[in-house]
Amino acid sequence: MTAVMLALLVGVLFACxxxxxxxxxxxxxxxxxxxxxxxxxxxLFGAGVLTRGAPPxxxxxxxxxxxxxxxxxxxxxxxxxxxxxxxxxxxxxxxTAFIVALVYRRDALTGSDLAPGELATVVNTADPFAExxxxxxxxxxxxxxxxLQYELxxxxxxxxxxxxxxxx
Amino acid sequence: MSLHPTVITxxxxxxxxxxxVGMFLQFVQLPHRLxxxxxxxxxxxxVNLAVALLLLIFxxxxxxVAYQMGLWMPPFGITVYLDALSAIMLVMVGLLSALIxxxxxxxxxxxxxxxxxxxxxxxxxxxxxxxxxxGDLFNLYVFYEVMLMASFVLLTIGGTPSQxxxxxxxxxxxxxxxxxxxxxxxxxxxTLGTLNMAHIAVRxxxxxxxxxxxxxxxxxxxxxxxxxxxxxxxxxxxxxxTPHPVVTALFSGVLTKVGMYSMFRVFPLFFPWLLNSWQPLxxxxxxxxxxxxxxxxxxxxxxxxxxxxxxxxxxxxMVMGLAVAMTPNPYGIGFGLALAILFLVHNQIVKTALxxxxxxxxxxxxxxxxxxxxxxxxxxxxxxxxxxxxxxxxAGFPPTSGFIGKLGLLEVTFSSGQWVIAGVSxxxxxxxxxxxxxxWQYIFWGKMHRKPLAMRQQTAPNYSWMTVAPVIVLVVLSxxxxxxxxxxxxxxxxxxxxxxxRAAYVKTVGPMLTEQDLRIAPPEWGLTxxxxxxxxxxx
Numbered sequence: 001m002t003a004v005m006l007a008l009l010v011g012v013l014f015a016c017x018x019x020x021x022x023x024x025x026x027x028x029x030x031x032x033x034x035x036x037x038x039x040x041x042x043x044l045f046g047a048g049v050l051t052r053g054a055p056p057x058x059x060x061x062x063x064x065x066x067x068x069x070x071x072x073x074x075x076x077x078x079x080x081x082x083x084x085x086x087x088x089x090x091x092x093x094x095x096t097a098f099i100v101a102l103v104y105r106r107d108a109l110t111g112s113d114l115a116p117g118e119l120a121t122v123v124n125t126a127d128p129f130a131e132x133x134x135x136x137x138x139x140x141x142x143x144x145x146x147x148l149q150y151e152l153x154x155x156x157x158x159x160x161x162x163x164x165x166x167x168x
Numbered sequence: 169m170s171l172h173p174t175v176i177t178x179x180x181x182x183x184x185x186x187x188x189v190g191m192f193l194q195f196v197q198l199p200h201r202l203x204x205x206x207x208x209x210x211x212x213x214x215v216n217l218a219v220a221l222l223l224l225i226f227x228x229x230x231x232x233v234a235y236q237m238g239l240w241m242p243p244f245g246i247t248v249y250l251d252a253l254s255a256i257m258l259v260m261v262g263l264l265s266a267l268i269x270x271x272x273x274x275x276x277x278x279x280x281x282x283x284x285x286x287x288x289x290x291x292x293x294x295x296x297x298x299x300x301x302x303g304d305l306f307n308l309y310v311f312y313e314v315m316l317m318a319s320f321v322l323l324t325i326g327g328t329p330s331q332x333x334x335x336x337x338x339x340x341x342x343x344x345x346x347x348x349x350x351x352x353x354x355x356x357x358x359t360l361g362t363l364n365m366a367h368i369a370v371r372x373x374x375x376x377x378x379x380x381x382x383x384x385x386x387x388x389x390x391x392x393x394x395x396x397x398x399x400x401x402x403x404x405x406x407x408x409x410t411p412h413p414v415v416t417a418l419f420s421g422v423l424t425k426v427g428m429y430s431m432f433r434v435f436p437l438f439f440p441w442l443l444n445s446w447q448p449l450x451x452x453x454x455x456x457x458x459x460x461x462x463x464x465x466x467x468x469x470x471x472x473x474x475x476x477x478x479x480x481x482x483x484x485x486m487v488m489g490l491a492v493a494m495t496p497n498p499y500g501i502g503f504g505l506a507l508a509i510l511f512l513v514h515n516q517i518v519k520t521a522l523x524x525x526x527x528x529x530x531x532x533x534x535x536x537x538x539x540x541x542x543x544x545x546x547x548x549x550x551x552x553x554x555x556x557x558x559x560x561x562x563a564g565f566p567p568t569s570g571f572i573g574k575l576g577l578l579e580v581t582f583s584s585g586q587w588v589i590a591g592v593s594x595x596x597x598x599x600x601x602x603x604x605x606x607x608w609q610y611i612f613w614g615k616m617h618r619k620p621l622a623m624r625q626q627t628a629p630n631y632s633w634m635t636v637a638p639v640i641v642l643v644v645l646s647x648x649x650x651x652x653x654x655x656x657x658x659x660x661x662x663x664x665x666x667x668x669x670r671a672a673y674v675k676t677v678g679p680m681l682t683e684q685d686l687r688i689a690p691p692e693w694g695l696t697x698x699x700x701x702x703x704x705x706x707x
Contacts, residue, residue, distance in 0.1 A: 021340070021344075026336075029336075029340065033340065033343060033344075036343075036344065036347055037343075037347065040347045040350050040351050040354070043351055043354050043355075044350065044351075044353075044354040044357075046354075046358065047354040047355065047357045047358030048357070048358070080357065081354075081357070084306055084353070084354070084357070087306075087310065088350055091310070091313045091346075092343070094317065095313075095316075095317070095320075095339065095343050098317075098320055098339065099336065099339050099340065099343075102324060102332055102335050102336050102339065103336065105327060105332055106329065106332040106333065106336065109327075109329050109332065
């Protein structure tokens with residue numbers, strides 16, 4: 001029963017995570033990834049045999065006697081999934097923190113939580129003023145072409161020098 | 169020659185130690201901090217390459233070798249496993265990082281260097297080496313994450329808006345891919361009760377088809393996402409053009425190829441029969457990857473965007489080689505895998521040469537837009553020549569390595585009876601040639617639209633021979649690989665034979681299995697303890 005509940009929970013978390021990741025907007029993206037990682041961690045947890053109230057120590061009477069897995073797991077909790085989950089949590093925590101930092105930095109640079117290229121693809125939202133609002137959010141974007149150009153501009157090392165050349 | 173088995177952990181230990189010391193130097197006030205750091209990293213990449221070469225020679229001579237970390241009995245400890253396939257990958261990645269290092273030294277600006285660019289190169293190297301060496305599925309996931317964390321930093325270091333955009337897409341899609349790998353490890357532990365790759369291979373023999381299919385599917389998605397195959401390649405073209413050109417070259421030589429290596433390792437080891445029964449799926453993936461990649465390249469306006477799409481297109485050839493790896497053909501089982509490995513090596517060399525050559529031009533001209541370049545052949549005849557050879561090696565012209573790789577792959581797919589994919593790959597080669605002609609022509613031929621930065625500005629740097637020399641070395645390597653094709657073929661044939669020899673893998677890793685567990689393959693495959701062909705066909 002516990003295993004079925006766990007499987008259902010993992011499925012629901014995956015579905016919610018996928019829905020959120022596919023939404024526009026960075027906060028939803030981060031939350032969706034968080035749900036994804038939780039779902040995978042729970043799936044790992046369910047991968048071990050779920051024994052309640054038993055220590056992760058092989059009982060003495062079972063040791064050496066071929067009684068089969070059922071007898072073993074009656075008084076023994078498998079510690080390996082916890083160890084795996086701990087590693088996975090640390091890694092996903094680090095990556096999520098990195099994404100949050102990236103999003104924050106981009107927000108600070110462009111003054112918007114939308115990627116510049118995304119403006120060109122905003123269509124069919126329920127809000128008729130959505131595109132207008134989005135345009136207002138971006139500071140120096142006159143039209144879609146400008147935004148595309150801005151994405152295409154890959155100038156290294158000497159952006160100031162480049163601008164001087166352009167002015168000439 | 170004899171080596172203590174702990175030596176095979178050195179490709180992880182050396183970059184880890186030197187990288188950690190290098191990172192530590194970030195927080196220490198020293199008069200020549202940057203120089204000390206760069207020296208450390210230079211020593212690291214050179215020593216790593218030397219160790220990798222030593223290991224390759226040893227493995228070709230003596231066969232695979234395994235080491236148990238902490239001397240825990242398998243399957244309880246972490247296994248480190250080295251065979252010719254992993255040794256070839258170690259040498260190639262070591263070689264590329266050793267060649268990219270001088271380029272980085274010449275072109276990386278001081279801000280990026282101050283932020284710790286060079287130690288991060290070593291961490292990337294450590295993650296890739298670990299993924300090549302590990303014999304444990306969960307450990308593979310951990311090394312993937314080590315590699316990816318280093319790559320996240322390298323991709324976004326500098327922090328321009330386009331880098332942050334590309335970085336977010338890259339991080340998100342790779343995180344989802346890693347989750348699939350983690351899930352595969354979880355399913356493997358839950359159903360087969362083990363994470364050790366040799367142990368998984370043994371227990372997979374008697375596993376129900378559903379379990380095999382779930383693990384194989386998850387691994388295909390996970391490694392496919394890293395290798396950028398057809399439905400899951402979108403992170404690559406939206407991020408690879410954004411960082412410094414050195415980073416793009418390093419990624420194209422290391423990251424996607426680690427994904428391909430993992431496929432080469434895992435599929436013949438865990439479920440070789442699935443390579444046959446899933447062949448239509450793999451062929452579809454290979455064909456669509458090739459076609460979508462090369463067609464995407466035609467629409468691209470800058471050097472590195474164009475080359476990024478060609479990375480995807482070339483991955484399709486390797487998947488094609490893997491798909492015919494277990495099909496009986498006149499050259500023997502595993503010949504397809506041997507050629508896929510050869511093509512992988514060729515592609516690492518040539519793609520890095522193109523991205524370094526193109527990157528040098530982009531840095532010197534201040535732009536990578538094709539319609540603003542042109543006429544550079546008079547100004548830079550040497551760069552034009554090496555870029556030309558590399559471009560036509562990618563397209564597959566003799567006498568370069570691309571010709572051997574593509575000819576061999578065509579031969580093996582034809583003789584395995586896969587006419588459709590062979591036709592597709594010929595067509596894609598034609599399109600690649602057209603795309604390469606377009607690229608070379610836009611950069612080097614015609615009228616010069618703008619002069620290099622150094623000729624317009626007093627302050628702009630004039631890059632030295634250090635940006636040209638690595639490209640020359642790589643192009644010479646490509647030519648050598650094409651001219652000494654027989655020796656190269658012998659080496660990759662050994663690697664492929666070791667990779668498909670499941671019995672040898674299991675025996676090398678540990679004695680946790682009885683003899684009848686080692687039922688591996690039908691008799692005509694020429695492996696030990698064979699399973700009857702009828703039983704295999706039933707899978």
